Amino acid sequence: MRGKDCVAIATDRRFGVQALGLSTEFQKIFAVNDKIYYGLAGLGTDVQTLSEKFTFKTNMYKLNEDREIGVRTFAHLVSSTLYEKRFGPYYAEPVIVGLDKHNAPFICSMDLIGCINFAEDFVVTGTASEQLYGMCEALWEPNLEADDLFETISQAMMSATNRDALSGWGANVVVITKDKIITRTLKGRAD
Amino acid sequence: MADRYSFSLTTFSPSGKLVQIEYALAAVNQGITSVGIKARNGIIIATEKKSSSSLVDDTSISKISKISKNIGLVYSGMGPDARVLVDRARKSAQAYKQVYNEEPPVLILVKEVASIMQDFTQSGGVRPFGVSLLIAGSDDSGPHLYQVDPSGSYFSWKATAIGKNMINAKTFLEKRFAEKMEIEDAVHTAILTLKEGFEGAMTESTVEIGIATFEDLIDSKGVKVDGELVGVFKKLEESEVKDYLANIA
Numbered sequence: 297m298r299g300k301d302c303v304a305i306a307t308d309r310r311f312g313v314q315a316l317g318l319s320t321e322f323q324k325i326f327a328v329n330d331k332i333y334y335g336l337a338g339l340g341t342d343v344q345t346l347s348e349k350f351t352f353k354t355n356m357y358k359l360n361e362d363r364e365i366g367v368r369t370f371a372h373l374v375s376s377t378l379y380e381k382r383f384g385p386y387y388a389e390p391v392i393v394g395l396d397k398h399n400a401p402f403i404c405s406m407d408l409i410g411c412i413n414f415a416e417d418f419v420v421t422g423t424a425s426e427q428l429y430g431m432c433e434a435l436w437e438p439n440l441e442a443d444d445l446f447e448t449i450s451q452a453m454m455s456a457t458n459r460d461a462l463s464g465w466g467a468n469v470v471v472i473t474k475d476k477i478i479t480r481t482l483k484g485r486a487d
Numbered sequence: 488m489a490d491r492y493s494f495s496l497t498t499f500s501p502s503g504k505l506v507q508i509e510y511a512l513a514a515v516n517q518g519i520t521s522v523g524i525k526a527r528n529g530i531i532i533a534t535e536k537k538s539s540s541s542l543v544d545d546t547s548i549s550k551i552s553k554i555s556k557n558i559g560l561v562y563s564g565m566g567p568d569a570r571v572l573v574d575r576a577r578k579s580a581q582a583y584k585q586v587y588n589e590e591p592p593v594l595i596l597v598k599e600v601a602s603i604m605q606d607f608t609q610s611g612g613v614r615p616f617g618v619s620l621l622i623a624g625s626d627d628s629g630p631h632l633y634q635v636d637p638s639g640s641y642f643s644w645k646a647t648a649i650g651k652n653m654i655n656a657k658t659f660l661e662k663r664f665a666e667k668m669e670i671e672d673a674v675h676t677a678i679l680t681l682k683e684g685f686e687g688a689m690t691e692s693t694v695e696i697g698i699a700t701f702e703d704l705i706d707s708k709g710v711k712v713d714g715e716l717v718g719v720f721k722k723l724e725e726s727e728v729k730d731y732l733a734n735i736a
Contacts, residue, residue, distance in 0.1 A: 361595060368588070369587045369588065
């Protein structure tokens, strides 16, 4: 979600194979640097492999270009990487949030083959995406401050994932402003 | 029969030199002089467009080439070899853009071109490129001028010259170069540097000048974005060259 000079990203913590739950603290949010975070929803192995791939690519970028990657540039890098596998894709749909070089908030999401959705308000992916669309549409308003944004995104996440059998076991929420990054873990229904 | 000739022409001599590269540099030093100068907020590159005869249609020749929005280059040496490198450089810039949706920084492109040139010093059945390039560009870290040699080495310069008259030209530049010159002064200095070794008459159709500088960023709606600058490379029109030449007359 986009706020006033801040962005927030949240994921659930469940990893399972259909009805069988395998982990209740699966990491789906990853940091590129202080100003860019991304989340990956979808097939567990692709979530992990893609995050390793992006670490590789962003480390190489930093070494070659001698500068930090910008959030829009990173988004396009993710898009290109996904589209390379157009006919045998990674089953993961990313959400990217961050602050650009002027500390202006930026959010976007992508489908599994790299189509970027540049949003002004909020972006959602995953098995509970339809529930999330409903919750975000109802709760989000523009120019929320960091603390209010946290409340909003957390409420949206909890309510939406409670209505989805394959999502839940709490949430990881990260709020990014130009001065600090706050990571919180929410306790949710353990089912 | 063909595989008997797939050994590399660039094999080391006992003294530790790669003779083919030395000879490639000799080919470069027979080429028309090119100069490059770093100004306060831009780079000037310039060269003489020498035609072998007055019957040549010189509007068809262009020694200064634009590689991407913000990068251009000029060469000294064998024209056809330069053409190949220009094509490869342009393609490399677009490939970068396709991944990152932004223009490549100058050094990244220079490293790509240098890497291509180095490939041809360590492969079978090929010869090194017979050109040195002066690559000029403007990116987020400022204006940059690089020279790339047939060996694949690259150097960053404040002012330099390559080709036939490079020694005299560099001596001239050492005296005349000043840090943070304005672009107009740098163009003026570049023309004076070329004048020393100019082989024909200096007119607007025999002098080519390219400038890498910064312009205001215009967003997708056509509105100027305050405080944002974007790198651009452009070749001067003949009318603009004519004005500069009038000043040195």
